[in-house]
Amino acid sequence: MFNHKKTDIVVLGAGPVGLTAAHALAKKKMDYVLLDREQRTNTHSYALALHPETLELLDSLGLADQVLERSLQLPRIRIYEDDHEKAALDYSMLPLKYPFLTVISQGELEHILVDSLPKKPLWNHRVRFIEDGGSALNVSVDRLMEGMTGYAVAHIEMQIDKILDYEANYLIGADGHESVARHIAGIEFPEVTPSADYAVFEFKTDADLPNEMRIIIKDQKTHVFWPLPNGHCRWSFQVDPGDAPADSLNKDHHLIQFGDHGYAQLDREHLDHFLTENAPWFKGSIEDLNWRMLVKFEHRLANSFGRDRIWLAGDSAHMTPQAGILSMNVGMREAIDLAEILSDYHTDTERQSALADYNMHRLAEWEHLLDLDHHISAVDKTARWVIYHRSSLIGNIPASGETLTELLAQLHLIDAA
Numbered sequence: 001m002f003n004h005k006k007t008d009i010v011v012l013g014a015g016p017v018g019l020t021a022a023h024a025l026a027k028k029k030m031d032y033v034l035l036d037r038e039q040r041t042n043t044h045s046y047a048l049a050l051h052p053e054t055l056e057l058l059d060s061l062g063l064a065d066q067v068l069e070r071s072l073q074l075p076r077i078r079i080y081e082d083d084h085e086k087a088a089l090d091y092s093m094l095p096l097k098y099p100f101l102t103v104i105s106q107g108e109l110e111h112i113l114v115d116s117l118p119k120k121p122l123w124n125h126r127v128r129f130i131e132d133g134g135s136a137l138n139v140s141v142d143r144l145m146e147g148m149t150g151y152a153v154a155h156i157e158m159q160i161d162k163i164l165d166y167e168a169n170y171l172i173g174a175d176g177h178e179s180v181a182r183h184i185a186g187i188e189f190p191e192v193t194p195s196a197d198y199a200v201f202e203f204k205t206d207a208d209l210p211n212e213m214r215i216i217i218k219d220q221k222t223h224v225f226w227p228l229p230n231g232h233c234r235w236s237f238q239v240d241p242g243d244a245p246a247d248s249l250n251k252d253h254h255l256i257q258f259g260d261h262g263y264a265q266l267d268r269e270h271l272d273h274f275l276t277e278n279a280p281w282f283k284g285s286i287e288d289l290n291w292r293m294l295v296k297f298e299h300r301l302a303n304s305f306g307r308d309r310i311w312l313a314g315d316s317a318h319m320t321p322q323a324g325i326l327s328m329n330v331g332m333r334e335a336i337d338l339a340e341i342l343s344d345y346h347t348d349t350e351r352q353s354a355l356a357d358y359n360m361h362r363l364a365e366w367e368h369l370l371d372l373d374h375h376i377s378a379v380d381k382t383a384r385w386v387i388y389h390r391s392s393l394i395g396n397i398p399a400s401g402e403t404l405t406e407l408l409a410q411l412h413l414i415d416a417a
């Protein structure tokens, strides 16, 4: 029943972040295994846009053309109050190789990452425990297989087929917001700003969709419109706290509660109501309304990006406001950093020193991205409306690094360089 294997690096989680780490390790011909408890990649849009730097990262992995073929490119964001335009952010003016946002469903992105990966993820491999034995980690894994249960109505359930033991030097924990890696490393994951609940709808429409993302701020709530490929669009409407159950951030869980009422799912009437209230300019048809749910977006930041032999990237270390798509995009760059550190340095002393720097830089970067360091503030030219709604914008602008600095300067929320 037991099976012992050795590897240099275990990558835990084959979401976009773990897949990116695996690509970088494969490129450097490193000895790694990529484990995921699911049977395959996710099939939904979830985090649906790539920042310009993320497309550059995918370009360095030889994947940018495939992504561009299956995506929409948006050069602009417009910010509204009701139907009055208040500000615009223009990526096309920036000195970037790809001066736009790339809209692609997370499922499509994960397919591209898996198809092009030379050493595929080991699906149905659930990490149950990680033990630090000092000179190496022991990673205990349940290999799962489908089995029939013997209830009155038979149904398929995953069962443990074998328990595998991996002895590894390091583990990259890309295992999402409920990270086992983070838990076992004893890293805290405190809330940094209050969570926000969104009613999310995706549908096909005959509307002539604008080639831009739109953020609508009204009554201290933030609503977001994304045009999607093939005549589809996504709307996210912020709803009052408490309208979404706490366990709603679960890939397989369709929401069943709205306000004081229980609903199997959000329905067409909710969508009509939200559109009339918040986006009267939207006049298109609503067809194939196949995604309609309440999602709670928690905003958390780990107090460390790793310890000893366990290091974190992506949602395992941060959860962010929905419109900025920061957690996935920045997480993919963290994955590359971790993979490069582990590839470029070979002794524990060298690796530990580079990993300590990784921790320091990542914490500083996130303090900056979420403005926990309070660097975003008004300058002489800042419009009063923008100052007033500053907190609705932080974390909701899909950009990081220099691009975020340039976009904040377009809003006059920091001094232009």
Ligand SMILES: Cc1cc2nc3c(=O)[nH]c(=O)nc-3n(C[C@H](O)[C@H](O)[C@H](O)COP(=O)(O)OP(=O)(O)OC[C@H]3O[C@@H](n4cnc5c(N)ncnc54)[C@H](O)[C@@H]3O)c2cc1C
Binding pocket: 012, 013, 014, 015, 016, 017, 018, 035, 036, 037, 038, 045, 046, 047, 048, 106, 125, 126, 127, 128, 174, 175, 176, 177, 179, 180, 249, 250, 251, 295, 313, 314, 315, 316, 321, 322, 323, 324, 325, 326, 327, 328, 331
């Ligand atoms: C409904 C929904 C809507 C979303 N919408 C948005 C949005 O609009 N904007 C936005 O920015 N973000 C959104 N997100 C969040 C976005 O999906 C994440 O930021 C992104 O997936 C993070 O990627 P990741 O690779 O870090 O983690 P994940 O994609 O969560 O991948 C983690 C992987 O680890 C695997 N795993 C976990 N534990 C184990 C274990 N013990 N053993 C083996 N495998 C394990 C999981 O199966 C999973 O495949 C949404 C998420 C959901 C669920």
